[in-house]
Amino acid sequence: MIGPNSAAPWDSDEQRLAADAADFTWMVSRFAGETAGVVDAIAVSSDGLLIAVSRPQDQGASERLAAVVSGMTSLAAGAGGNYGLGALNKVIIDMEGGYLLIARIGSGAVLGAVTTSDAKLANVAYEMTLFANRVGTVLSPALIMELKNTVGMGVPARGTGGGQG
Template sequence: MSTSTGDTPADSATPAELKAAAADFTWLLNRFAKETAGVVDAIAVSSDGLLIAVSELREQADSERLAAIVSGITSLAAGASGNYGLGGLNKVIIDLEGGHVLVSAIGSGAVLGVVTDKEAKLGN
């Protein structure tokens, strides 16, 4: 039996390495948001609601608001899962008159939030 030392890549990374990784992820979100038809905004949020990265399509205040919305949706999904034993979050799709809000797990403790217009083509 082995014991964990608690050293994960995030635990052992320097602040400069973490900043570089966040910049790379921001670049990826920007590219996704700009090159994907119908995407209005894209954001990565930690499980505790902290902003990890955001596309540059909107204002920073909107990004903080979207981070709170995505975190709330994640929390509601976790509550439903816990109550009914349905397992971890895969994705949540909210279909609204003018578009969609999509939330998807992207790794341990992180989720991707995407806002689209109504013309966006959603796949599985």
């Protein structure tokens, strides 16, 4: 994976998985921190479990958002199946105070982003697509399992001093 924690070729599989998990979490935090209008971002596995958060200090809010994202993903998949529209690309929910955008980032996960009401949706959607292109190919079932096991544990991002990047 591309990030501050990239494992060396001689590292064990477990070390590489741990480094990739830290990189993925760092990338979610970076996406939220650098994308104009985004106030929070999470990644959720296809079975509805939280796998990464942009704000680890608010685990309860992240878990509630994961439930919403998972539910909306299921509803979108149902609509896509009923009408032959294919797999989910993005879901956009327009609320009075902002938006919730959900994008598929691989076969096993989605990215959810909460934005302000004045966020430029095209820019946020574009950044979500770039994020998916960066992580989608390396987001393996093994990495998703590692992320499920480490989310909320404050996995430090090596090279960033820990915490948010």
